[in-house]
Amino acid sequence: MAMATHLYTSYSPITSKTITTNNNSNKVLSVPLHKSIASPSLSLRTTARLSISAAAGTTALQVDGPPTSSKGPKSLPFRVGHGFDLHRLEPGYPLIIGGINIPHERGCEAHSDGDVLLHCVVDALLGALGLPDIGQIFPDSDPKWKGAPSSVFIKEAVRLMHEAGYDIGNLDATLILQRPKLSPHKEVIRDNLCQLLGADPSVINLKAKTHEKVDSLGENRSIAAHTVVLLMKK
Secondary structure (H helix, E strand, C coil): CCCCCCCCCEECCCEEEEEEEECCCCCCEECCCCCCCECCCCEEECEEEEEEECCCCEEEEEEEECCCCCCCCCCCCEEEEEEEEEEEEEECCCEEECCEEECCCEEECCCCCCCHHHHHHHHHHHHHCCCCCHHHHCCCCCHHHCCCCCHHHHHHHHHHHHHCCEEEEEEEEEEECCCCCCCCCHHHHHHHHHHHHCCCHHHEEEEEECCCCCHHHHCCCEEEEEEEEEEEEC
8 A cells, every 4th residue: 555745845955854653554655745835035944754664663754854054143134132121119219221420319229330221232233242141241240240330231232232243223211110210311311322332313312101000110119121233234
């Protein structure tokens, strides 16, 4: 008894993998199962064959598919990264956002200067580059970072970005806090961020939102930030 089935989609070149298991059947079964997908720009071909042979006493499954590359990841034309940070707000600490000291009765409790915006931007840059996060590169267990200005972290992230051959395509950041209102300080913060990143102001955007008095952010007990960055190959 024999039947054949082929399953394929299109891709070139094609490689084969065979899996063999013991089988006590006296019948030979060949099953081609097929399905194809094609597009003008991408072709992918995968072929599966199953045969059972009494003579050999084995079952063989052969799959033809795209080859596995032994090379490392290619240098991409662009990369996208996302950063997030949150700090508690406590009395007796300065509130530093984007390297600017903002007048407020509370500030960020943190190992360094607690700059939630710069920490978030650093994580976005590191993420886009496929590197460890800020806590691994600048651990809070290391006393040399105690009270350190976050501009140090930004400069290192920018150095790594240039070393990898990328520039900032654009960056969009959102600050979330109930108080103080940041509208009087936004342009100063953005200008300083542009200088630290060495980026044109046209590609750096900064927004600020309240948290509608919900949870710790809305109760003025914490501050958070999100950042998305696009890196372009030089």
